[in-house]
Amino acid sequence: MNAHFDLRNFQQFAKTLKQFEAFSESSVAQMHDNNRIQAFVYLNSAKLNLEMIVGNFSAGLVLVPTIEQQLDEYSLYLDRHRVLVFNYKIATLHFGAGNYNECIDYLRKIINDQVDLRSDLQCYARLVHLLAHYELGNTDIIDHLIKSVYRFMAKMQNLTVIEEEVFKFLRKSFSVHRSMLKPELEKFLQAIKQFEKNRFETRAFAYLDLVSWVESKLYDKPMGVVIREKYLASNRRIKYGTL
Structure with a gap:
């Protein structure tokens, strides 16, 4: 299922999930x-x-209270890594739904965790944390966060060309007039979209659909709508045999 998720194989992911759900109820x-x-x-x-x-994203958030209740119930048997991954997924659901303060709250649970696990998760938690503050317009701390997150990701050797483009855009966005932001978004989108199908770069997009985030800002649509349109378009291509 993880492979289908990383590669955005919608149909196969849903099919495999259904099979696993049936198995989870088996004896x-x-x-x-x-x-x-x-x-x-x-x-x-x-x-x-x-x-x-x-x-x-909103439908995903509906599942969260039950999941958190079970995480608490199974806390003695779950390793910390599993809990951190759930916190990250919940944070990205909030990010996609536009609940940036809630997103930050969940990401802080990861960032403030003292367990030395999953440097990749720590890196992307910090990156999404930065993007959430960017969305909230917290300009007074953005410059500090950009430097801090960049240093951390470089130290963890987790900087790819995609993350470099994210930092480049964020730095540039505060030095251009608002009327010039759209051209910068177009440049940013062009810079990262070429890597969307690159199997060596898919990991970055698995942590956050950056392309859809940029498109949502460029086309003034909610991120969920952008992703949903791609999903429906993919279904149509499969239906008519054009994929």
């Missing part, structure tokens, strides 16, 4: 606590992923 999956907890982790992680790749 094998429910046989003992370990199987039941693992089924919970993979199933609910996939459910959140599905809502993200089809742009239904």
